[in-house]
Amino acid sequence: xxxxxxxxxNGGGGDSVVAADAWxxxxxxxxxxxxxxxxxxxxxxxSMAYAELAGLPxxxxxYASALPLVAAGFFASxxxxxxGPVALTALLTHGALVTIATPxxxxxxxxxxxxxxxxxxxxxxxxxxxxxxxxxLMSQPVVRGFTSGAAILIxxxxxxxxxxxxxxESGLVGNTYRALSSPEAWNLAAAALAxxxxxATLLARRIHPLFPGALAAVLGGTVFSVLAxxxxxxxxxxxxxxxxxxLTLPWGLLPGLVVPGVVIALxxxxxxxxxxxxxxxxDRAHWSPDREFLAQxxxxxxxxxxxxxxxxxxxxxxxxxxxxxxGSRWSGAITGLAVLVFLPFAGVLSSLPKAVLAGIVxxxxxxxxxxxxxxxxWALSRIQALVVWLxxxxxxxxxPQIEQALLLGILLSLGIHVWRERRAGFHSWMxxxxxxLEVMGILWFASAPRLEEALIGQLTGAxxxxxxxxxxxxxxxxDLTGALVLKRAVDEMRALGIPSxxxxxxxxxxxLIDNIFGLPPATYL
Numbered sequence: 001x002x003x004x005x006x007x008x009x010n011g012g013g014g015d016s017v018v019a020a021d022a023w024x025x026x027x028x029x030x031x032x033x034x035x036x037x038x039x040x041x042x043x044x045x046x047s048m049a050y051a052e053l054a055g056l057p058x059x060x061x062x063y064a065s066a067l068p069l070v071a072a073g074f075f076a077s078x079x080x081x082x083x084g085p086v087a088l089t090a091l092l093t094h095g096a097l098v099t100i101a102t103p104x105x106x107x108x109x110x111x112x113x114x115x116x117x118x119x120x121x122x123x124x125x126x127x128x129x130x131x132x133x134x135x136x137l138m139s140q141p142v143v144r145g146f147t148s149g150a151a152i153l154i155x156x157x158x159x160x161x162x163x164x165x166x167x168x169e170s171g172l173v174g175n176t177y178r179a180l181s182s183p184e185a186w187n188l189a190a191a192a193l194a195x196x197x198x199x200a201t202l203l204a205r206r207i208h209p210l211f212p213g214a215l216a217a218v219l220g221g222t223v224f225s226v227l228a229x230x231x232x233x234x235x236x237x238x239x240x241x242x243x244x245x246x247l248t249l250p251w252g253l254l255p256g257l258v259v260p261g262v263v264i265a266l267x268x269x270x271x272x273x274x275x276x277x278x279x280x281x282x283d284r285a286h287w288s289p290d291r292e293f294l295a296q297x298x299x300x301x302x303x304x305x306x307x308x309x310x311x312x313x314x315x316x317x318x319x320x321x322x323x324x325x326x327g328s329r330w331s332g333a334i335t336g337l338a339v340l341v342f343l344p345f346a347g348v349l350s351s352l353p354k355a356v357l358a359g360i361v362x363x364x365x366x367x368x369x370x371x372x373x374x375x376x377x378w379a380l381s382r383i384q385a386l387v388v389w390l391x392x393x394x395x396x397x398x399x400p401q402i403e404q405a406l407l408l409g410i411l412l413s414l415g416i417h418v419w420r421e422r423r424a425g426f427h428s429w430m431x432x433x434x435x436x437l438e439v440m441g442i443l444w445f446a447s448a449p450r451l452e453e454a455l456i457g458q459l460t461g462a463x464x465x466x467x468x469x470x471x472x473x474x475x476x477x478x479d480l481t482g483a484l485v486l487k488r489a490v491d492e493m494r495a496l497g498i499p500s501x502x503x504x505x506x507x508x509x510x511x512l513i514d515n516i517f518g519l520p521p522a523t524y525l
Contacts, residue, residue, distance in 0.1 A: 035324035036334025039317050041212040043084050043335060044342060046317070046364065048218075048235070048349070049357035050085035053157065054093040054309055055103030056112055058235050058357070061085045062343055063243040064116070064308030068299040069336025075298055076329040077291035078276035082317035083299045083332060087365045088150050089268045089312045091157075095400035096260035100253055107250055109307065111257070114249040116311065117304030118261030123269065123297030130290050142409040143270060144373065145388040149395025150402060151368035154361060161358035164190030164232035190232040190355035193221055197359025198366075209323045214360050221356035222349055233354040240347040242340065243306035263403040264310050265300075272296060272313030279322065316364065387413050425474075426454040433466035435459070440474035443482035451482075455489055468493050473504035483509075483516040490517075 043065050051061030065084040072083045093112055094103070101108035159179040160166065164187020197217040204213020225234060273289050280287040296312065303311050321331055374392070378385040391409035398405045425440035435458055439451065459465060470486065478486075486502075493500040505513055 029327045031325040031327045032331040033334055035321050035326035035331040037338055038210055038212075038324040039082055039321050039331070039335045040338035040342070041215045042317055042320055043082070043314075044339060045214040045218040045357070045360055046314075047085045047339075048352075049360040049364075050087055050090040051309060052161070052235075052354060052357050053087060053154065053361055054085070054090040054112065055098060056093075056109055056309060057104060057238075058349075059238050059343075059346060060109055060112065060307060060309055062339060062346060063306050064303045064311050066243060066336050066340040066343060067306050068303040068308060068311050069339070070333045071302040072295040072299040073330050073333030073336070075291060075295035076332065077288040077295070078279055078318075079329045079331070080279050080318050080322040080326050081272065081276050081292070081295075081313045081329075081332065082321050082335060083296065083313055084311050084317065085309055086268070086271075086312045086314050087154055087361060088147070088271070089264055089310045091150055091154050091400075092260065092264045092267065092403055093310050094157075095402050096257060096264070098400050100256055101250075110248075110250045111253050112309045113304045113307050114251070114253060115257050115261055115264070115304075116300045116309055117249070118254070118257050119265045119268075119310045120297045120300030120302075120304060122262050122265035123293045123300065125297075126265070127290050127293035127297055131293075139384075139387070139410075139413045141377065141384040141387040142391050142406070142413050144377070145391030146267075146395060146402075146406050146409055147368055148370065148374060148388075149392040149405065151365045152392075153395060153399050153402065154365045155369070158194075158358040158361055161233065161354040162191060162194040162362070163187060164355060166233055187232045187355075189228075189230060190353060193224070193353050193355040194359040194362070197221065197356045198363045201360060201363035209320065214363075217356055217359065218349065218352060222352045225351040225353050230351075230353055235350055235352045235354060235357070238346045238350050240344050242343055243308070245306055247305060249304070260403050261310075263406060267403075267406060268310065268312035269293065269296060271315070275313050275315050275318050279318070383416060387416065426451065428454065428458045430462060430465075433464050435462060435465045435468045436471060437468065438471040438474060442477045443475060443486070444477070444479040445481035448482040448485035451485055452489055455493075465498060468498055468500040470500065470502050471504055472502055472506060472509065475506050475509055478509045478512060480512070480516075483512050486513070487516050 044062065047061030047065040048058035049061070051058045051064075054061075061084075069083050072081075093115060096115060097103070097108055097111050101111050156176045159176045163179050163185075165179050165182070165185055197214075200217045200220075201213040204211040204216070207213075224230060269292070272292060276287050276289075276292055279285075292313075299311050303309060317335075321335075324331075374388060377388050387409065390412060391405060394405035394408055395402045427438040427440065429436050437455060437458065441447070443451065455468070468490075470490070490500040490502070502513070502517075
């Protein structure tokens, strides 16, 4: 996954030293306070919008943006990474819960908190096993297809709110169709608010990266709603209190949340690692995926205990954090404390039109749908293009359970990899009465039988073979089955009175072949 990282300074050596030092600094500075407060102005409207996307009352997004960020600050490896609700995780949360509880209900909110707990425990387990690189199993074609498909679904899900309508119980596609096919029910004021929110959010980035366009849209929308008597859907009552801490959760739903929780733990972390790795590359600093697994795991466990929702690293907020001058991982904790201080006063946003939150979501995920990239991949690799498009199509067909699309995409990608690797190449030629057989590629249990087939085919078509030489210079990797088949081929030739030898055994295969053949390396040509 490619993650653009904004530049800080002119890229000179002094900047690099300062940036690299940020990765090891253990104390908060005044710059962290400024950066943390700047991000708080963005995370408040974003977290409310993503909670709505997940089917939750908006306050639960704020719960996931307070104490969880403080918890992440204790363990984070990247000094810039900002945790909290994000669009993709919110959509996955909705897909995991919509079939087991009614969106917006207390049971649904409890299930979201329990799901966050599952995500957190899963990530803590990966951190304990030092398995941070497990996310590399998700190939770029799968990630691109899944991200594009999820972004399309997110945009479709915002049509009812954008048009001033309430979402029904006919599912994402059904709600979108109902909204688009009922122009008589459209609320033009809601549509105008959504459009203005998108424009304000996007234009704010051009005015100045630190300008809080989303917050300005939220405040403007709230004032408009109160003064103009807005009649469209609004956020409604927001409890003006601190997060409820406890473990009174619908534990009976736990078996059905394990698989979605593991998927969210891995999918969300793939983007988190891409963000952190991008920053580390630009700063030429070391970062630890296991530490990030630990930090994100702690954040989600706390989110579950505080009645929140699954949380992940956010590219937009992390970039803002870095541009604001963050100098240590404590900037994220300061953001969480700022949201915590805001929570008792969150009721001032109860009149906020949901169309404004829809506009914030649209502005955030619109760039994830990249048609040019989806079509250009065909020129790079047709088989990988099919993986991209099939994963995208599965997202749309299997919605809202899009985690199944991701799993199928991963299986398809691994299947193609296995299919390709099973076809090791064999090239043969005769020099006098000596048969030369060259092995190219990977010799493993799926491709090893073809070695014997190739050898028998050459012996059948050649006359007077007095010696066989197996060339292994082009061997990429060999497993136990491949080595045993190679030894059996040599033994069978010798049993027929035909001397056989190995030539050019590569270093990565030497130990295994030494052990199988029971011969010292000097025996090989």
